[in-house]
Amino acid sequence: MDLHTHTRFSDGIGDIRDNIAEAERKGLRIVGISDHIHFFTPHVLNSYLSLINQAKKDSETIVLAGMEANILPEGVDITDDLRKRLDYVIASVHMYFNPGSHHKYLELVKTAIQDENVDIIGHFGNVFSYIGHPSIKDYKEIIDLAEEYGKGFEISTRYRVPELDFIKFCIKRGVKLVFGSDAHQPKDVGNINWGLKAFKRAGGKKEDLIFSELL
């Protein structure tokens, strides 16, 4: 599966059908379209969803309607109404942080985990090499919360995160995972090799994945 792909509806360069065609070519079982939320007006949203819904009928690969929301200091920028029209929502931190401020990043992630409109935390820790790595205790707090609220994490091949120990913790605690390429061009859809390897090395099995019932 690849649940993190972008199209022309945000900052990608392909059409929805191009991403799906690539997913079919690579033999993916599930592909999700997850464009950035802040690109959408109500009108554009309608055409996005109608194209995805049409593709659901036409495609051999299971197609899911997602979106990538932003985790901001004031909360995650997704509304209840929008969430109801989607199959899943990824929430990611896209803000800049100064070195040494990883606790601020973790606080944002904690608010997103507690947001009922969020299903998956995107590319968790992709900035840790700049802002500093959390401790094991910090990771445990995040995973406790994710377990309590039933949230999952993306294993991002683009950023090669989360780190292996974090993935292992997730599996041990029953916190679910998904694979994402974060493709911004169709040819990158389904590029989840790093993620698959990390997942297997961490001892992951099918039932450790979100949407495993569709696999």
Ligand SMILES: [Zn+2]
């Ligand atoms: Zn992102």
Ligand SMILES: [Zn+2]
């Ligand atoms: Zn993305």
